[in-house]
Amino acid sequence: MAYHRVQSVIDQHLTQDMANYQLSRSLVSVGHYVNVETRSSIPHSHPYYEFILVRTGVCEYFANGSRFLLHPDELLVIAPRTVHTMICRDDSSRYERLILQVDADFMNQILADSGQKRPVPALYITQAESVCRWGLRELFERINASSSVTDSALRERFYQCQLGELALTLEQVARTSSSVKPNTSSELISNVTAFILEHFREPELTVTSIARQFFVSREHLSRIFRSYTLESISHYITDLRMQEFRYGLIKGKSVLSSCMESGFSDYSSFVKSFRKLYGVTPMEYRDQLRRAINWNLEDTGN
DSSP states (O other): OOGGGSOEEEOOOOOHHHHHHTTTTOSEEEEEEEESSOOBOOSBOOSSEEEEEEEESOEEEEETTEEEEEOTTOEEEEOTTOOBEEEOOOTTSOEEEEEEEEOHHHHHHHHHHTTOOSOOOSEEEEOHHHHHHTTHHHHHHHHHHHTTOSOHHHHHHHHHHHHHHHHHHHHHHHHHSOOOOOSEEOHHHHHHHHHHHHHTTSTTOOHHHHHHHTTSOHHHHHHHHHHHHSSOHHHHHHHHHHHHHHHHHHTTOOHHHHHHHTTOOOHHHHHHHHHHHHSSOHHHHHHHHHHHHHHHHHHHTO
C-alpha cells in the first residue's frame, strides 16, 4: 500500500480536545497529514503515543527547552502527555507526514511484552537511514491496512504483532545508533517550561514571577523564550490554561469549576477571551463538546 493511500487529512488549527479525542474509536490510528495553510500548532499534548514519519518538507518540534529539526524519512516518537509545538518555517513547501497514534495502555503493554526496559524519552528521533533500513514506512502502512480487519479480536492481534515489531526495531536502533540531537536547546528554557507546566494552574503565575524564580530579567527571559517557541510566555501560559479548561469539560466538570481550576482568576474576563479566541462562549463550546462525545459513544455502540 502506497503511503498516499493512507487517509489524508488537511491540517486544521489543533485544539486540545481534538488531540485528546482523536483515538476515541480505536486503539490505533494512522493518517497521512498535509500542512497547507497551518504553519504551527498550539502547545499541546496527547494521552497516547504519537509516531510521526516525515514524507516531504522540513519542520521543527519544540518541547522541554529544545527544538528538533525533522527531515524527510525521519521518525519522531512523542511520549504521552509531552507538551510540544509544531512549527513550519518554510512557507514554500508542504509538510507531509504519516502519523501513527497508539493508545498509551495498549502500547505500554506491548513495550512490556517485548522486553523493553528503558523508558521512552519524551521526544526521540530515529534517523532516515534506520527508518529506510528497517522498512518503518511500510510497517506504518501495514498497521494502517490492519484497521480494515472486521474481526476486532483478530485486528487487535495484528496490532500487537506489528507494534511489537515497531517496539523491538526502535529498541535495536536506539542501541546501535546515536540519537538525533536537538538543533538547539537551552537549559534555562527547559527549566522554565518545566516550571510553567507544573504551576500554570496557579493564577498568580506571571512572566515577572517566573523571571524572579530564575534570577533573570523579564526582558531577557521573554526574548529568549520567544526565540525558542515563537510566542510569548503569556500566550504559552494562556494556551495551557485553555487546554486544561477544555480537558476539564471533557471530564464532566462545570464551566466555572474548570475555569477556576485551570488558573483563570477572573471569570468574566475569561469568557470574553474564550469567545474572542474560539468564536463561541464557553457554555456553547461545552454543549458542542457533549454532542460530539455522545456521537462518538453512539458510533462505537458504547
